[in-house]
Amino acid sequence: MTAADSRSLKTDQDQDETTLAAEPAAVSEREARQTAEAAREAEWRKPSFGKQLFLGRLRLDLIDPWPTPSAEIVAEAERFVARVAEYAEAHIDNAQIERDASIPDDVLRGLADLGAFGMKIDKKYGGLGLSTHGYCQALTMLASANSSVSALLSAHQSIGVPQPLKLFGTEEQKSRFLPRLAAGEISAFLLTEPDVGSDPARLATTAEPVDGGYRLNGLKLWATNGTVADLLVVMAQVPRSEGHRGGITAFVVEADSSGITVERRNAFLGLRGLENSLTRFHDVFVPAENVIGREGQGLKIALTTLNTGRLSLPAVCVAAGKYCLRVAREWSGARVQWGRPVGQHEAIATKIAFIAATTYGLEAMLTLSCLLADDESNDIRIEAALVKLYASEMAWRMADETLQIRGGRGYETAESLAARGERATPVEQVLRDLRINRVFEGSTEIMHLFVAREAVDAHLAVAGDIIDPDATVGRKARAGVKAGGFYARWLPALAVGKGQLPRGYAEFGRLATHLRYVERASRRLARDTFYGMARWQGRMERKQAFLGRVVDIGAELFAMSAACTRARAEGTAEGWELADLFCHQARVRVDALFTALWDNSDARDAAAARKVLDGRYASLEAGILAHDDDRPWVAPWSTGPSEATDVRRRLRR
Numbered sequence: 001m002t003a004a005d006s007r008s009l010k011t012d013q014d015q016d017e018t019t020l021a022a023e024p025a026a027v028s029e030r031e032a033r034q035t036a037e038a039a040r041e042a043e044w045r046k047p048s049f050g051k052q053l054f055l056g057r058l059r060l061d062l063i064d065p066w067p068t069p070s071a072e073i074v075a076e077a078e079r080f081v082a083r084v085a086e087y088a089e090a091h092i093d094n095a096q097i098e099r100d101a102s103i104p105d106d107v108l109r110g111l112a113d114l115g116a117f118g119m120k121i122d123k124k125y126g127g128l129g130l131s132t133h134g135y136c137q138a139l140t141m142l143a144s145a146n147s148s149v150s151a152l153l154s155a156h157q158s159i160g161v162p163q164p165l166k167l168f169g170t171e172e173q174k175s176r177f178l179p180r181l182a183a184g185e186i187s188a189f190l191l192t193e194p195d196v197g198s199d200p201a202r203l204a205t206t207a208e209p210v211d212g213g214y215r216l217n218g219l220k221l222w223a224t225n226g227t228v229a230d231l232l233v234v235m236a237q238v239p240r241s242e243g244h245r246g247g248i249t250a251f252v253v254e255a256d257s258s259g260i261t262v263e264r265r266n267a268f269l270g271l272r273g274l275e276n277s278l279t280r281f282h283d284v285f286v287p288a289e290n291v292i293g294r295e296g297q298g299l300k301i302a303l304t305t306l307n308t309g310r311l312s313l314p315a316v317c318v319a320a321g322k323y324c325l326r327v328a329r330e331w332s333g334a335r336v337q338w339g340r341p342v343g344q345h346e347a348i349a350t351k352i353a354f355i356a357a358t359t360y361g362l363e364a365m366l367t368l369s370c371l372l373a374d375d376e377s378n379d380i381r382i383e384a385a386l387v388k389l390y391a392s393e394m395a396w397r398m399a400d401e402t403l404q405i406r407g408g409r410g411y412e413t414a415e416s417l418a419a420r421g422e423r424a425t426p427v428e429q430v431l432r433d434l435r436i437n438r439v440f441e442g443s444t445e446i447m448h449l450f451v452a453r454e455a456v457d458a459h460l461a462v463a464g465d466i467i468d469p470d471a472t473v474g475r476k477a478r479a480g481v482k483a484g485g486f487y488a489r490w491l492p493a494l495a496v497g498k499g500q501l502p503r504g505y506a507e508f509g510r511l512a513t514h515l516r517y518v519e520r521a522s523r524r525l526a527r528d529t530f531y532g533m534a535r536w537q538g539r540m541e542r543k544q545a546f547l548g549r550v551v552d553i554g555a556e557l558f559a560m561s562a563a564c565t566r567a568r569a570e571g572t573a574e575g576w577e578l579a580d581l582f583c584h585q586a587r588v589r590v591d592a593l594f595t596a597l598w599d600n601s602d603a604r605d606a607a608a609a610r611k612v613l614d615g616r617y618a619s620l621e622a623g624i625l626a627h628d629d630d631r632p633w634v635a636p637w638s639t640g641p642s643e644a645t646d647v648r649r650r651l652r653r
């Protein structure tokens with residue numbers, strides 16, 4: 001039975017008048033794209049290192065010298081991180097949270113007393129007003145104590161109420177809500193629905209204008225902090241009507257409002273302490289003054305919020321890298337097999353080197369992006385997206401390699417290890433906790449599309465009408481002239497560059513060779529993107545494997561640039577070595593990606609996938625038990641009053 005079948009079954013059932021089956025919106029691929037496009041920030045008011053990189057220009061001047069915050073800002077962050085470390089060491093018991101699948105109330109209270117719920121909130125509203133860099137350093141520290149704790153604080157501050165209010169809130173909203181949040185009330189961000197994951201155009205939660213405000217109806221899935229939150233950011237569709245431009249709109253909603261039911265707390269592969277909800281809204285009144293920004297601006301607000309909000313997740317990944325490195329070092333030196341410590345066998349040695357180099361590169365990328373966000377001279381939306389994408393993928397690989405290095409013990413739980421008298425090293429937990437990073441706050445596939453859209457933006461700006469099937473002949477002709485002029489100037493500029501000069505980037509000493517490589521690779525990337533555009537034209541947007549590789553190359557080049565500038569700024573021998581190692585490894589990956597751009601099985605794979613979906617190879621699935629039931633893939637739901645018991649957890653404060 002398909003999801004659609006199951007929905008019609010459900011609608012056939014009798015329902016009282018207050019209940020309305022939520023038919024998923026029939027949204028075409030084109031409409032989905034248009035919604036995403038409308039939410040996109042089209043303007044670039046500040047320079048962007050990432051954007052230039054995809055255009056074939058290595059604008060090292062935008063990131064070198066390494067941005068340096070004031071001594072006061074650095075000291076403030078250091079003091080706070082030290083307090084967090086001390087608190088976490090004494091009070092956050094990872095094993096207990098893992099066992100009980102819950103963060104104790106007193107830990108949340110203690111963190112609130114430290115100011116951890118207001119790290120990003122301005123001092124004027126009772127917060128700590130930390131820099132983005134200081135905030136991420138604190139998250140890295142907290143993630144090393146327990147990932148569910150950092151996930152809670154990050155969802156609260158990076159996507160919850162504080163960040164959208166900071167960017168789009170009125171003064172009245174800020175003074176009403178921010179002091180409460182800085183003091184320890186918890187917030188959550190509710191966009192996802194059973195039928196809305198990567199595609200917000202299908203959003204079914206409605207906000208109907210009523211006297212003095214709006215009435216919300218709908219069901220929100222997987223809201224991190226949803227079971228414990230006091231204040232929610234809710235995305236809902238306002239129908240267009242007289243005086244209402246309508247569209248997806250962001251609201252601040254009191255979690256105590258009448259009509260809200262937390263129907264379930266969801267459980268996952270990892271992040272066992274996560275307080276994640278299924279939340280129903282039934283005729284929930286929200287006053288008009290709680291709209292963030294304007295009607296119809298919801299998705300733009302969500303995307304802009306994520307521009308810097310996305311940096312918190314890589315902060316968690318950096319913590320994982322550092323932990324993996326420590327485990328790999330200590331264990332591989334101590335464990336002897338076949339007459340040597342396992343770290344001296346080459347197969348394990350390469351993994352250790354990968355973890356060390358990647359942790360360095362990742363931290364460089366994150367720190368640089370944070371510092372650029374703080375000094376506000378650059379637009380970092382591409383960099384933040386690249387770090388999110390790269391960090392979530394690389395941290396997963398590092399954790400996987402660490403598990404391999406640990407052998408059977410990597411697969412054993414910390415509790416079981418301890419029960420046998422061995423060190424309680426929770427590598428399997430690290431792996432489980434990290435996995436979701438490749439899915440939420442923009443899955444890897446969606447991040448590829450997001451960055452690729454920016455990478456080809458210059459081409460679309462000049463040649464978009466040529467490939468737009470809806471463009472008139474006149475528009476196409478005008479675009480042809482415009483594109484001719486642009487490419488006549490741009491393409492020759494990609495033929496030569498500083499990367500070909502033997503003394504190019506000499507100020508980087510032994511790392512100069514890598515920056516020359518980055519410069520050459522950036523031009524090659526732009527040329528290849530152009531060839532792709534010329535070859536596939538309007539079909540380019542469907543070449544997701546090609547675009548994914550383009551973006552992955554860009555991420556590696558950004559990481560290499562960050563590693564080199566970090567090493568130069570730090571000036572330590574270890575830094576030079578690690579940056580050099582990281583660049584050598586990254587170049588191997590980049591070369592492979594360039595080869596795969598044109599030499600791959602993409603077309604064959606796409607055809608094969610269609611056959612798989614058509615059931616052609618279903619016989620291959622024979623011979624196993626499928627563990628299936630006949631429930632639908634996506635549960636049908638209806639608007640109306642909740643029939644579930646409210647499972648909201650009210651914290652003792």
Ligand SMILES: Cc1cc2nc3c(=O)[nH]c(=O)nc-3n(C[C@H](O)[C@H](O)[C@H](O)COP(=O)(O)OP(=O)(O)OC[C@H]3O[C@@H](n4cnc5c(N)ncnc54)[C@H](O)[C@@H]3O)c2cc1C
Pocket residue numbers: 155189190191192196197198199221222223224225268274276436439440441442443444445446449544
């Ligand atoms: C633990 C956890 C916490 C979460 N916290 C929150 C939260 O606080 N607030 C909130 O609103 N949501 C939250 N989410 C939801 C999360 O953001 C979504 O899971 C995510 O957006 C992906 O949506 P989906 O799971 O419905 O996948 P789908 O959109 O169904 O996608 C399925 C697969 O297809 C891929 N895909 C989808 N569209 C495309 C496309 N156009 N091109 C290529 N590939 C595509 C996806 O990448 C994915 O691999 C959370 C989820 C989890 C599991």
